[in-house]
Amino acid sequence: MYLHLILSALSFFVVGYLWDYYKELKMANDNHQYKLLYFDLPGRAEHIRYIFAYAGIEYEDARIQKDQWPEIKKSTPFGKVPVLLIDGQPIAQSNAIARYLARKFGLAGKDEWEALQCDVLVDTLGDLQASVTQAMKEPDPIKREEVRARVTKEELPFYLTKFEKIVRDNGGYSVGNDITWSDLVFAVLLDQFESTYGKTSLNGYPSLKGLKDKVHNVPNIKSYLETRPPRSPMPRY
Numbered sequence: 001m002y003l004h005l006i007l008s009a010l011s012f013f014v015v016g017y018l019w020d021y022y023k024e025l026k027m028a029n030d031n032h033q034y035k036l037l038y039f040d041l042p043g044r045a046e047h048i049r050y051i052f053a054y055a056g057i058e059y060e061d062a063r064i065q066k067d068q069w070p071e072i073k074k075s076t077p078f079g080k081v082p083v084l085l086i087d088g089q090p091i092a093q094s095n096a097i098a099r100y101l102a103r104k105f106g107l108a109g110k111d112e113w114e115a116l117q118c119d120v121l122v123d124t125l126g127d128l129q130a131s132v133t134q135a136m137k138e139p140d141p142i143k144r145e146e147v148r149a150r151v152t153k154e155e156l157p158f159y160l161t162k163f164e165k166i167v168r169d170n171g172g173y174s175v176g177n178d179i180t181w182s183d184l185v186f187a188v189l190l191d192q193f194e195s196t197y198g199k200t201s202l203n204g205y206p207s208l209k210g211l212k213d214k215v216h217n218v219p220n221i222k223s224y225l226e227t228r229p230p231r232s233p234m235p236r237y
């Protein structure tokens, strides 16, 4: 009985140790050249910057200024950014880029099932973000108030309550029992959520707040946050 318990505990630690070793090996053996093209904003690129920071991978964080954009736009695959140049090869679509890097650097879960859970959560966060953006961009002031009220009173609590339960049930992670790119996407968006709705806005969601703080306290991410350029105002195109 005791032997069985001791062996299970040992195998738990050995598997954890081997997994961490495997992740470190993957990161250390990456010698590609990366250049990330995006505006001087968090926007659709910040989770990619977090992945590079977490993995400790060097890359050029090329922040495009407004007057440079028309020329750079012509060189992008589909006229939009972010674009990641991998050894000079331009790759479009923020989440395709993030998923690719997450797989490379051991941030896409331990198996196909966890990789699927990461995708589900990242896409769901994207749905929520689209509603928040729609509420901010609606030109008609009366409609804007309607959309805002719906998003703040219905959609946000609906999603945040579900996310809170998922993170609580997983012991502090959004997927499985280790950090994934889905946690990094949560941290970016929850940070923006607090900036928009105030520092106390996550008080009713302690597991989500805990997840955001945990990600922001990872030493590599902490030093990225301390050194990243201050946000410029949103460019208008």
Ligand SMILES: N[C@@H](CCC(=O)N[C@@H](CS)C(=O)NCC(=O)O)C(=O)O
Residues within 6 Å of the ligand: 043, 044, 073, 079, 080, 081, 082, 092, 093, 094, 095, 237
């Ligand atoms: N689905 C794409 C959307 C890319 C996108 O809409 N990029 C915007 C900035 S967030 C852009 O390039 N806007 C400038 C333009 O369209 O000229 C992604 O996630 O990468």
